Amino acid sequence: MDIPLPPLKPEFLAMLVKGVSLTLSSCDHALNPSVMRAVGSRIDDGGRRVTAYLGRAQSRQLLADIASTGRLAAVFSQPSTHLTLQLKSRRVRIREARADDRPYLQSYLRSMEQEVSAVGFAPVYARALLAYAPDELVAVEFEPDEAYDQTPGSKAGSPLVSAP
Structure with a gap:
């Protein structure tokens, strides 16, 4: 049974909810990477559920890799501050966009x-x-399993969640 990620720290959650630059990545079974910029996002349940939106034609390889491996990394970065968060997930679902x-x-x-x-x-x-x-x-809907501070500086790469 997967344990849900605790709520994110308030400054990171506020950044995600606001809507900032979002890049998704995955890889194939040989670990060849695929990357694509999202055109939108939706954050639910304190960051425990995320939806990223992609153009299908431009994202074919990424979507194939996600479908094949079930792995996804999402990097959110605020251009004005460089505040950056990486979320990783193995709980990913791809669906059609809706109204x-x-x-x-x-x-x-x-x-x-x-x-x-x-x-x-x-x-x-x-x-x-x-x-x-x-x-x-x-x-692309996912539930984050891991969260990392990727803001440039000494804390980059540090796991980042609030206390439960």
Whole structure:
């Protein structure tokens, strides 16, 4: 039986819920990596359930690797602060995107427009970076098994959770 990850520290949970840069990765059975930028995210249950959204055509290898190995790593990074969190999971489910996912995608885009503006880029950059064809959208749902502080500095790589 899998033990659920305790709630994340408040500063990391607030960052995830806000919506920041998200990259997903996996690998095949020979450990060849696959990586893709997500176009949105949804955080539920204190960070114990995460949904990341990908464009299917651009993410074929990553989706195949996740389906084959059941392994996923997700890196969330806030451009304006470099606060960075890595989540790892072996409890992953891929599904079609639904109409009820749209508000999360819109909120994520607004947040990323603000984030790229804070570091000197026009909001149009975020819109181009996160563009997708609605009929190509896929949702990757997962329950994190591990969490690491990946913020540059002396604590990078440290396990990161709150006390239960």
